Structures are given as structure tokens and as C-alpha cells.
Amino acid sequence: MFERYNKVQRAVLETTLHLIIDKELQATSMSLIAKESGVSTGNIYHYFSSKEDIINELYKAIVLFNGEFVTKNLNAADSVQEQFRRAWRSVIELGKNHPKGFRFIEQYSFSPYIYEQSKLEAYKGGWCGPMEKIYRQAIDQGLFVELEPHMMVQMHYGSIVYLLKSHQQNMLELTADVEEQALRSFWNAVSKEKGWNE
């Protein structure tokens, strides 16, 4: 997830991610990051200019990772429905297999702690743009009702976020079956003619 960083930076970023998700930001002190990562505080400041900088670097790295994770499975030659399925399945897989990064983004994408510039960079590398394009295609092909792609993506992403939250809290088992039913319901929610055409 942090391939483009050196060993020290990677240790700091990984440790920070774990601590923030497990203990919240306020309980994640620099001294704790130093102790857990095995990098002294002085050295942390050699590689990062501040605590804010660490968080923002973390944010950008995870968004990039997530964006690649979701888009790498997409193939423009596939049908819209196939792309729709692949894309959302990747998002769900991301939430299941990389829960800390997923929760971090979910938690900080609206936070003032993240610089606007980080969010801007994030949008370019993230998966929202490609996802909206799929919805745009579906509308153009008469498959979806004419709503704002951005709105539909946000709605469906919100559904997934809350399904994953329930899953992580053991309120709901997110089996392949449940996943399939969820995706089907997303499609039906905005399809012009009801039915998952398969």
C-alpha cells in the first residue's frame, strides 16, 4: 500500500494508520507513533514536516491505492452492467480486505484536517470519476433513469459504507450472496425498466 515510500516512511504511515483506526486521532500521539513504528521522534520529523503532514500523506497514499484497486478490474470493452458489477464488487472487496484504509478515507474525506489540495489530488487518483462515467453510459444507453451520476454514485457508495460498517460490527454477515443482492438492489434502484438483465 505504501510501495512508493522508503522503509522509515512506510513504517510511520502503517503505524499511524493502525493507531488512528484503533484508537482515534486524539489518542494517536507522536510519541506513540514513534514507539510503535520503531522510528524515533526526531527521525520522524526528518521525513515528515508535521503530524498533519503524516495524516495528509496517509490520505493521499490510500486514495491512490484504493483508486487503482477499483479501476484495475475495469475493462471498457465490457458491457455497462458488467462494469457496474465489477466496480462495486471491487469497492466491497476493498472494504473487506483493507478495512483500515477504507475506514480512514471514510472518516477523513470530509475532515478539515485534510488539506483541500490533498482532496483535490485524491479526486484525480480515486475511483469516483470512473464510476460516474459508468453511470453516465448507463443513462445514455437508456438503462438508468436520468439522475445526476454523482448523486447515484454517492447513494450507492453510502449504502456500501453502511453495509461494511454493519459487517465490521458483526451485525450482518456480508456473504457473496448478500453482496449480490445488494448490487442487484443498487441496479434496480435506478434502472429504467426493473430487472437485473441476465
Place this chain on the structure above:
Amino acid sequence: MFERYNKVQRAVLETTLHLIIDKELQATSMSLIAKESGVSTGNIYHYFSSKEDIINELYKAIVLFNGEFVTKNLNAADSVQEQFRRAWRSVIELGKNHPKGFRFIEQYSFSPYIYEQSKLEAYKGGWCGPMEKIYRQAIDQGLFVELEPHMMVQMHYGSIVYLLKSHQQNMLELTADVEEQALRSFWNAVSKEKGWNE
């Protein structure tokens, strides 16, 4: 929102809510709460045992308020679809008219800062239970597909949360029209026969 508290407690809770939403928890110090609320730190500790206690009291008060806000418009005599509409419209109205309380709950309902006991009390006074009952009825009447009511409620609530987030960030204007389209899509997502029967 804090009618059942005395003047001092109310000032502290209101101030804390505003500060936490505007500046995040870590930037919300006791001294700042004291200054902004006009209550001295010593006196705050006369009414609250700790900072955690304030947050937890805030959590319980807001969940209670939200629960009453949503359920007060429900009428068991109405059709399931009418109840479905009224309930979700109330949730959206809540998010629009009481955004700070709404965001606070959204932010802290999965946080370790909130005691499990607070969450338990919250569930009893919240609107999730009644909402799930509406879905259960819809299933029993053959209107909805047979999915877990909890799952469906979480999905639709997640959609609303993200619509409201977009709305609050001016990425999307949440007009009455858009609201109606969203509710319609929720219904269609899980309805057995497609169509908003009206």
C-alpha cells in the same frame, strides 16, 4: 434539544456540539468549552465527571431527540408506503435542519469514545427499531423482497447520509424533487414488483 438539562448543562452541551462539529474533537479542549459556554472549568466538573462524560451525554441526548423527531410523524394506521415515505423524509429533514446533531451521531456512533452502554440506551430511543418494523411489514405484505430489514435500513440510511454530505458540501442541491427521486429509488431497490405504486 436539551430540554431535560439545566441551564449550565445545556450551555456546555450546546457549546461542545458546535465546537466538535466545527473544529473536531481534538481541537475541542475543556478550556475552550469553558470560554465559549461561559461556564468555568471548575463548574463544568461540578455537572460532568469528565470530558468523556460530556460527549456521552451529548450522544444520548441527540439520539433521543432524533428518535422522537423521526417517530413523531409516524402513524401505524397509514399504509406501509406512506409510513416509509414519512419516516425517511423525517430523517432527511433532520439532516437538513439539525445538521450538527446529525453529523455528530454519524461520526460517533461507531466510535470507541462512546460507551457501549450509551449505544445501548441509544438504540432503544432511536428510530432504527421502528424503521426496521416498517420494512418487516412491507416484506410480510409481499411488497419487498425478502432481505434482512436491518440490512435494507442500513443501506438506505447510508444513501441518505451521503446525499446529505454532498448537500452540505454544495456538491448537490437536495431539492424536494431530488429527495422524492431518492426515496423512489430506495423503494424500487427492494420492491418485489418494480414501481412506486401511487
Place this chain on the structure above:
DNA sequence: TCGTATAGATCGAATGATCGTTCTAATCAT
């Protein structure tokens, strides 16, 4: 009615811990 006793409410300075950050000295690679 008046003076005093009592209990709670309120205050803000003081406390010790911890915060993010800096600095200096030691270590390493070349």
C-alpha cells in the same frame, strides 16, 4: 425580623501529565 449557619454553586489559579516539535550529540556510510 434579623443574624447566622449550612449547603450547594461558581470560579479561576495551580497541578502534573502529555502534547507536538526542536535540538544536540552520536552514529553511519562513503
Place this chain on the structure above:
DNA sequence: ATGATTAGAACGATCATTCGATCTATACGA
């Protein structure tokens, strides 16, 4: 030997919390 890298002690600021003093208001005895 020199410049980059690392370590951890030290710094001032700020944190949540405590504490003794003061204020307020009601109750009581005469």
C-alpha cells in the same frame, strides 16, 4: 573526514482535572 541519518533528551505550550476560596440562597434559632 564529512555530510546524511538517527536517537532521545529537552522545551514550551497546552491538556484534562483538581482544589481551595468565594459567592448565593435558603433554613433556622431567637
